[in-house]
Amino acid sequence: MSVNTQEDRAAAREPVPGPPPGGRPRGGSSPRGRTPIWNWRTAQNAKGASLSFPFLAGFTLFVIVPVAMALRESVYTTRSTGGLGFGGETVSFAGLDNFADGFVDGSFWSGMFRVFLYALIVVPLTQVLSLALALLLDAARRRAAARFRVALLLPYMVPGIVATMVWIYQYSPVVGPLTPFFAFFGLDVNFFSSSMVWVSMGNLAVWSALGFTMLILYGALQSVPHEIFEAARLDGASELRIAWSIKVPFVRGSLVLTSLLSIIGTLQLFDQPLLFRAVTPETITRDFTPAMMIYDQAFQVGNLNYATALSVILALVVGVASAIIYRFINREEP
Amino acid sequence: MSDTTLAPDAAADGTTRLPVRRRRRRTEEYSSVAEARGSSRWVVLGVLVALTLYAVGPLWWLVVAATKSRRELYTTNGLWFSEFNLWENLATLFTYQDGIFGRWLWNTVVYAGLGSLGLTLVALAAGYGIAKYRYRGRGLTMGLIIGSFLIPGSLMIVPSFILFVQLGLYDTMWAMILPGMFGSFSVYLAKVYAEGAMPSELMEAARIDGAGEYRIFFSMGLRLMSTAGATIFLLHFVASWNTFMWPLVFLKGVEKWPVMLGMYSWLQRGIDSTVDLTSLVVTGSLVSTIPMVVLMIAMQRYWRSGVTIGSLK
Numbered sequence A: 001m002s003v004n005t006q007e008d009r010a011a012a013r014e015p016v017p018g019p020p021p022g023g024r025p026r027g028g029s030s031p032r033g034r035t036p037i038w039n040w041r042t043a044q045n046a047k048g049a050s051l052s053f054p055f056l057a058g059f060t061l062f063v064i065v066p067v068a069m070a071l072r073e074s075v076y077t078t079r080s081t082g083g084l085g086f087g088g089e090t091v092s093f094a095g096l097d098n099f100a101d102g103f104v105d106g107s108f109w110s111g112m113f114r115v116f117l118y119a120l121i122v123v124p125l126t127q128v129l130s131l132a133l134a135l136l137l138d139a140a141r142r143r144a145a146a147r148f149r150v151a152l153l154l155p156y157m158v159p160g161i162v163a164t165m166v167w168i169y170q171y172s173p174v175v176g177p178l179t180p181f182f183a184f185f186g187l188d189v190n191f192f193s194s195s196m197v198w199v200s201m202g203n204l205a206v207w208s209a210l211g212f213t214m215l216i217l218y219g220a221l222q223s224v225p226h227e228i229f230e231a232a233r234l235d236g237a238s239e240l241r242i243a244w245s246i247k248v249p250f251v252r253g254s255l256v257l258t259s260l261l262s263i264i265g266t267l268q269l270f271d272q273p274l275l276f277r278a279v280t281p282e283t284i285t286r287d288f289t290p291a292m293m294i295y296d297q298a299f300q301v302g303n304l305n306y307a308t309a310l311s312v313i314l315a316l317v318v319g320v321a322s323a324i325i326y327r328f329i330n331r332e333e334p
Numbered sequence B: 001m002s003d004t005t006l007a008p009d010a011a012a013d014g015t016t017r018l019p020v021r022r023r024r025r026r027t028e029e030y031s032s033v034a035e036a037r038g039s040s041r042w043v044v045l046g047v048l049v050a051l052t053l054y055a056v057g058p059l060w061w062l063v064v065a066a067t068k069s070r071r072e073l074y075t076t077n078g079l080w081f082s083e084f085n086l087w088e089n090l091a092t093l094f095t096y097q098d099g100i101f102g103r104w105l106w107n108t109v110v111y112a113g114l115g116s117l118g119l120t121l122v123a124l125a126a127g128y129g130i131a132k133y134r135y136r137g138r139g140l141t142m143g144l145i146i147g148s149f150l151i152p153g154s155l156m157i158v159p160s161f162i163l164f165v166q167l168g169l170y171d172t173m174w175a176m177i178l179p180g181m182f183g184s185f186s187v188y189l190a191k192v193y194a195e196g197a198m199p200s201e202l203m204e205a206a207r208i209d210g211a212g213e214y215r216i217f218f219s220m221g222l223r224l225m226s227t228a229g230a231t232i233f234l235l236h237f238v239a240s241w242n243t244f245m246w247p248l249v250f251l252k253g254v255e256k257w258p259v260m261l262g263m264y265s266w267l268q269r270g271i272d273s274t275v276d277l278t279s280l281v282v283t284g285s286l287v288s289t290i291p292m293v294v295l296m297i298a299m300q301r302y303w304r305s306g307v308t309i310g311s312l313k
Helices: A002-013 A034-050 A053-073 A097-103 A106-139 A142-157 A160-171 A178-184 A197-222 A227-234 A239-250 A252-267 A271-279 A290-301 A304-331 B002-014 B019-032 B038-066 B070-075 B086-095 B100-132 B138-148 B153-167 B184-197 B200-208 B213-224 B226-242 B245-250 B259-272 B278-298 B300-312
Strands: A076-080 A089-093
Touching: A034 B100, A034 B213, A053 A304, A053 B100, A053 B138, A053 B153, A053 B184, A076 A304, A097 A304, A106 A142, A106 A197, A106 A239, A106 A252, A106 A290, A106 A304, A106 B038, A142 A197, A142 B038, A142 B278, A160 A178, A160 A197, A160 A271, A160 B038, A160 B259, A160 B278, A197 A239, A197 A252, A197 A271, A197 B038, A227 A239, A239 A252, A252 A304, A271 A290, A271 B259, A290 A304, A290 B153, A290 B245, A304 B153, B038 B278, B070 B278, B086 B100, B086 B278, B100 B138, B100 B184, B100 B213, B100 B226, B100 B259, B100 B278, B138 B184, B153 B245, B184 B226, B200 B213, B213 B226, B226 B278, B226 B300, B245 B259, B259 B278, B278 B300
Parallel strands: none
Antiparallel strands: A076 A089
16 A cells, blocks of 8 residues: 555656556646646645644754754863852863763763673563563463463553562562562572662563563564464474474564663663662662663762763663674574 | 465454454464463463463552551551551542642643643654655655664753753653654654555545645544554553653652652652651552553553554564
């Protein structure tokens, strides 16, 4: 449909009015010749273009201008003048000083290291579990699968902040059921200790992402033409073999997409650690993740220029990481 | 030969959204797929049940905990009911600090509602314009849209703060509503949908009947694109209901907060002061989650199609 439409349009735009494919004799029957028709089309298309003006205006103001400001702010530095808090502030050009500071900022990069390590464990874990879940659903009876699917999707429907708070309460030694549960087996687990807090947050991340990732992978599995399975079965392939050699390669594209999305999200981790910080401020420091450090620099310390430079660095890291992962996963394709 | 065998399948794939068709296709597949038998079937079922319990367990705890009084929350088994105290909890929740929670809930509805309505109109118009007209700059617009997918959200927050202070939007409701109205992903979604749902022949017919381009969009385009509109509205409504960092940065006044930020402030205070707000946070979490779950289950068709288009991009 869309292809036809584009062809219609392309044909209608041509300066020599042939017989219109839509079957409406406009070009031929018009006595005014070709130039007026062209103008008339242009006017029509200009009106169509104007439909996108509200979006373009808002997009310019709320996306392009902030990005440009980010680049501008990050090369300036602001100092308050005239001691005792009087007087204004001087803004001076600092070149790449903010970036130079950012690139050697120990706490920023240790935060970056933390989220990288965390992403390296949590993202593959989520993908593998979701894939297993999608394959299991695919193997279950269809009607049962539909019921399980809604239940498994419930965590996706819960607002992220609520999910984090609910898990904080699960971990809480006071109100949560998990501490007594582990105590029953003789284990004394403190979910908020510095060694456990990553496991606690990782579990929360897996819980939140499992259903959604499973849904995308399950959807991809449904579109595999099942003649292939028939053929594989005739050749004597086991169900496990079919799952590994046919189904998994078929959903590779969806795996790339969901991995990329979760890597991008994880590198910018902010909400969850901030909420955990409300409970364990001694474990979760205020520069625990890069995004938390940016927030802290901008709105607690008040160094907007430096915070902007750090945001640009974070954006670069996110971009480079996504490109590498995209390349890495796509290269393995047979 | 291969065409004739593939064609019916492709048709079935295209119509999986229709419930009747889907059920029939599933049954066919179910009979043709040699599904897990005997013991392995029980293993499949067992693992599924275990993971479902994992997914639902914490939510079950939330529902149970919301029905308990402040004292029982700490003393009784978290996974089963004791005295039913939900109504008292709700009354406390909505009367605490002159009903600030109701105010937060209302703010959330206003921000999410107005923002989503604006976004839906803006995105449908832009997507329709890009899909159905050929003009100079169209390629550039698409380039901007696709390019903006690569901008991470954390890059925007600090410069947006500086900009909003200059524009006088800081600490106003417009800081919550306006920026969300120009989401490029929604325009992309609308464009993809308009290409399929808006026949050019129909537009030509309307032109011959004397309708102007705007009239065609407002009286036909909007109606034919209502599915895409519902998807865009729903996805943004849910996203802005759940948003946290944006109001944390842009809203100073307590009475302007949305519900998620409000509950965060309770979580913080409930732990570092003498007032115990845990019970309020638990009940508030349940109250603010139920609308989302109901909405998402009721409108599965829409957000799933949005997710599918998203995963094709």
